[in-house]
Amino acid sequence: MTVDAGYESVFGPQVPRTGDESQTATFALASAAYRDNLVDDITKANNEWHKTTVKEGQGWAGGLFKPNLGEAFSRAVIDRMIGDGRKPLIQSFGTEPQVVVDHCLAAYRLRRARDLRLSTVMLLTGVLFLPGLLVWLLVFVIRTTIDKNPNKRASALATALLVGVGALAVLFLIKSPFTGIWGWYARACVVAPVIGWFWAKQICDSAAKDLRARWDGLIAGSSVGAQVPEAVPSSPGETQAEQKRQSLARLSAEQQSNHVFYAGPKGILGMGTRWGSWQLAEDLTPADPTREIHPFRSWDVIRNIEARLRMLERNTINTGGFPKASIRHWIVSPIGENASAVTRTEQSADIEAFQHRQHSIQDICNKQQFGSGDRHYLGVQWTLWDGQLILTMMITVTVLHETLRIEVTGHALGPVNSLFTGKSEAPTKEVAKSFKPWETRKVNLPLVPTDEVVRLTVRAPLTWYPPLLNWLGGTIVLPEPFGLRHVWADQPWRHRFMADDAMRAATPVLRVVHAAAIKVLEDNGVDTEKFGTRSAFLSTAVQDPSPKKADLYDA
Structure with a gap:
């Protein structure tokens, strides 16, 4: 496999190569496309709120046509994220x-190239000698069924079955009951599938080494690019390539949306659960009893808070401090805890390319503070630990009657599940030593086992029509509403330093928010004594070192 630094060549859109340390989570998820684990392993990555399931195939055919993790993951992600008529995605x-x-x-393209060659093998050494192919397939299905039994005797029986059938095949070749041309055809039916298996094994081994090299390259951070020429139309008539290009462009636009969804105890989808909440609420009374408060709006407070937050990365002591944060205005919509879909608008008077326009954000901030409708939040977000930890502090300001409330909440999205971060391992097994049976040693197994060669070769002709293959062998069912990051994220609280980072960020943000808000109040003639006292109390409370499940109300 040839690799080069920088970006992929002209054979497709330019995709950043590995080596960008902030993209560890991206490349961990991307590596799943090249993995050859069992498809059922995907359920090990489930978290408390989002469950990926595996849809089983049709009876005996399920074992023969069942995909592995990489095959099922690639197909499911492609269909869900750029498929025709897909539902909206979570950022x-x-x-x-x-x-x-x-x-x-x-x-998917690499496997299609492999399957094209395997289909040729299947046609020349299988379909043309169909009776022999069916007999050998029956033997392998029976052997695989027996071999699934954990009993060692069952495994020995499965091996004995294959050896016995092989012996019968040799006897059949030596003394066939048929004569003439049919006798030679009968012998060919016995031998051709075996030759086809050896041929297919060479193809499968070569493809497996390539896929595993890309898998390991993504995890290690070496230069592995994705060649996707099918997403670059080379002429006006290539409608499929143009549709794929437009789907990828729509995916990128949706990723930049400033519209997020609050799903009850699940928190803000894509940002994680709410682990802490601090509220400052006091009456608006004039500093000078003889004068009225100068009128102001929530947007005026938010705008000053935003300006102060942009200076968080400045530090009086040279200790590193905060990295540059992403500070954005968010429109948050409430959805049910068990909602199976979200609704996004791509273009309207208030929205352009999935993003709420400035006037829409300002109107929601000032007016939609009580009752139904969307709400406005100002968010400050850090992407830490090479993309494995997402910390988000959300700030909202409301004014009801004569009470101003400033709420700061902390959200944390933890690392990608460890299923996606492991490198490939050479298949081995432990066996007892010949002269020291009380000791064991590891022996290497074939990279692509016998049963896997058979599975790949039988599946190959059907890969050109995925719906039939999914029906026969099964597929992955992704959790909804779907977003690549949050559905396979673990909680950060089991990682000591990640938990420390989440809680350390809360105190400086809270103090900056309160200081900025109090400054606006002072400038508009508001008595800030109570606000200052309350702010000092919250500044002490925020140092509580234990995160809570703030969205699980004890009511």
């Missing part, structure tokens, strides 16, 4: 979903 903060999709397309 993948800290990752680049287009890069993951590009690698899924690249892995």
Whole structure:
């Protein structure tokens, strides 16, 4: 496999290569497209709120046509993220979903090239000698069924079955009951599928080494690019390539949306659960009893808070301090805890390319503070630990009657599940030593086992029509509402330093928010004594070192 630094060549859109340390989570998810684990392993990555399931195939055919993890993951992600008529997606903060999709397309393309060669093998050594192929397939299905039994005797029986059938095949070749041309055809029916298996094994081994090299390259951070020429139309008549290019562009636009969804105890989808909440609420009374308060709006407070937050990275002591944060205005919509979809608007008077326009954000901030409708939040977000930790502090300001309330909440999205971060391992097994049976040693197994060669070769002709293959062998069912990052994220609280970072960020943000708000109040003639006292109390409370499940109300 040839690799080069920088960007991929002209064979597709330019995709950033690995080596960008902030993209560890992106490349971990992308590596799943090249993996050859069991498809059922995807359920090990489930978290408390989002469950990926595996849809089983049709009876005995399920074992023969069942996909592995990489095959099922690539197909499911491609269909869900750029498929025709797909549902809206949740943003993948800290990752680049287009890069993951590009690698899924690249892995699918590599497997299609392998399957084309395997289909040729299947035609020349299988379909033309169908009676022998069916007999050998029956033997392998029976052997695989027996071999699934954990009993060692069952495994020995499965091996004995294959050896016995092989012996019968040799006897059949030596003394066939048929004569003439049919006798030679009968012998060919026995031998051709075996020759086809050896031929297919060479193809499968070569493809497996290529896929594993890309898998390991993404995890290690070496230069592995995704070639997706099918997403670059070379002429006006290439409608499929143009549709794929438009789907990728729409995916990128949706990723930049400033519209997010609050799903009850699940928190803000894509940002994680709410682990802390601090509220400052006091009456608006004039500093000078003889004069009225100068009129102001929530947007005036928010705008000053935003200006102060942009100076968070400045530090009086040279200790590193905060990295540059992403500060954005968010429109938050409430959805049900078990909602299966979200609704996004791509273009309207208030929205352009999935993003609320400035006047819409300002109107929601000033007016929609009580009752139904969307709400406005100002968010300050850090992508830390090479993209494995997403910290978001959300600030909202409301004024009801004569009470001003400033609420600061903390959200945390943890690292990608460890299923996606492991490198490939050479298949081995432990066996007892010949003269020291009380000791064991590891022996290397074939990279692509016998049963896997058979599975790949039988599946190959059907890969050109995925719906039939999914029906026969099963597929992955992704959790909804779907976003690449949050559905496979672990909680950060089991990682000591990640938890420390989340809680350390809260205190400086809270103090900056309160100081900025109090400054606006002072400038508009508001008595800030109570606000200052309350702010000092909250500044002490925020140092509580234990995160809570703030969205699980004890009511």
